[in-house]
Structure formats: structure tokens, C-alpha cells
Amino acid sequence: MISEFSQKISAYLIQNGADHEEEEVLTYGAECFLNLLISDGILLVIGLLTHHVVPLLIWAVSFSLLRANLGGLHALSHFWCILIGTGIGVSSIAVGPVLAIHPVTAVLCTIAAAIIAIVIAPVPHKNKIHIQAHRKKIKVKVAITAAVECVLICVFYFANPIYAAYIACGLIMAVVLGIAGAMWNPR
Numbered sequence: 001m002i003s004e005f006s007q008k009i010s011a012y013l014i015q016n017g018a019d020h021e022e023e024e025v026l027t028y029g030a031e032c033f034l035n036l037l038i039s040d041g042i043l044l045v046i047g048l049l050t051h052h053v054v055p056l057l058i059w060a061v062s063f064s065l066l067r068a069n070l071g072g073l074h075a076l077s078h079f080w081c082i083l084i085g086t087g088i089g090v091s092s093i094a095v096g097p098v099l100a101i102h103p104v105t106a107v108l109c110t111i112a113a114a115i116i117a118i119v120i121a122p123v124p125h126k127n128k129i130h131i132q133a134h135r136k137k138i139k140v141k142v143a144i145t146a147a148v149e150c151v152l153i154c155v156f157y158f159a160n161p162i163y164a165a166y167i168a169c170g171l172i173m174a175v176v177l178g179i180a181g182a183m184w185n186p187r
Contacts, residue, residue: 002038002078006030035078039085046086052093055166059092062149062170069141071123071131072177074185088177092169099165103157110153110168113175114146123181146171 010018010026018026040060047053075081099106121142122131131138149171156164 002031002034003027006034031078035081035085039082039089042082042086043089046090046093050093055096055162056089056092058163058166059089059096059170059173062167063088063174064170066117066142066145066149066171066174067177069138069145070117070121070174070178071125071128071181072174073181074125074127084177088173092166092173095169096162096165099168100161103161103164106165106168107150107153107157110150110171113172114150117146117171117175117178118143120178120182123178123185124187125181125185126187 006027007030009030010023013026014020014023043056043060044053047056073084075084099109118139122128122135122138124132149167153164153167153171156167
């Protein structure tokens with residue numbers, strides 16, 4: 001269903017001036033957008049039901065900023081992508097409060113995750129061979145993103161520990177997906 005709808009979006013874009021040679025890229029981009037829209041929509045509903053909308057939004061921003069440059073595990077189907085993404089987001093509801101009451105552990109885990117992110121960035125995948133040509137630039141983006149998030153975590157632990165914990169969850173979980181991708185993505 002998502003693939004078919006993505007192909008229709010791609011065809012529409014090509015009919016309205018997009019380059020025909022970019023059809024595969026447009027279709028893939030539409031698939032990514034639809035997966036994100038569905039999983040984030042589910043997370044928003046869960047956030048509303050559990051009264052965790054703001055923490056989940058903080059988690060989503062932290063997670064997405066790092067994941068966009070780091071890369072990570074690519075699921076075998078849209079269903080699994082949505083399920084894994086939603087599951088990781090929902091798990092932050094359980095992990096966030098634990099990290100909020102253990103700030104030293106959270107900061108140490110976050111620093112370790114940030115270092116791992118820099119080392120493994122960008123996570124290889126057979127369909128993204130072109131990103132390896134920009135490896136140094138991507139590592140710098142990952143390093144800057146991780147550093148900014150680490151600083152925000154430290155600052156927020158004094159102002160609002162729960163927000164700091166959700167930023168930490170986002171960074172750590174993005175790195176966990178990065179490690180999984182480095183281990184299991186096809187090359």
C-alpha cells in the first residue's frame with residue numbers, strides 16, 4: 001500500500017516538472033515520508049493518551065536529528081519500519097523517567113553513545129553507497145549534533161530532568177539503531 005501510494009506521488013511529481021530520471025529517488029523519499037508520517041502519527045496518539053506529548057516530541061527531535069545523518073537499521077518492510085520506529089518511541093516513555101532519576105548514568109551513557117555515533121557514522125547500506133563519498137562531512141554533522149545534544153542534556157538536568165532524559169533517550173536510541181544497522185544492513 002505504501003509503495004503503491006509512493007509511486008503515485010512520484011508519478012504526480014514527474015507530471016508536474018520533476019526529472020523522470022529521479023523517479024526511484026522520489027518514490028523512496030515518498031516511502032520514507034509516509035512511514036514517518038504514520039509512525040509519528042501513532043506516537044502522537046500514544047503521547048496524547050499517556051499525557052507524554054511534550055516528552056515524546058523532545059525525544060522525536062533528538063532521535064531524528066541524529067538518525068538523519070548517522071543512518072541506521074533499515075527494516076525489511078514498511079510494516080516493520082513503522083513497528084520498530086513506533087516501538088522505539090514508545091519505549092522512551094519507560095526509559096525516560098529512569099534516566100531522569102539517574103543523571104550520572106544518563107550522561108555517561110549519552111557520552112558513550114555520542115562517541116560510538118561518531119565512530120560508526122555514516123552507517124553503510126547497499127542502497128546508500130553514495131553517502132560514503134561524503135563520509136568526513138557526515139561524521140562532522142554527527143559530531144556536532146551529538147555534542148549539541150550532550151550539552152543540552154547537561155543543561156536540562158538542572159532545569160528539567162525529564163526533558164534531559166528524553167533528549168538522552170533520543171540520542172541513545174538513534175545510536176542503538178545505528179549499531180544494529182552497522183551489524184545487519186545489507187552491503
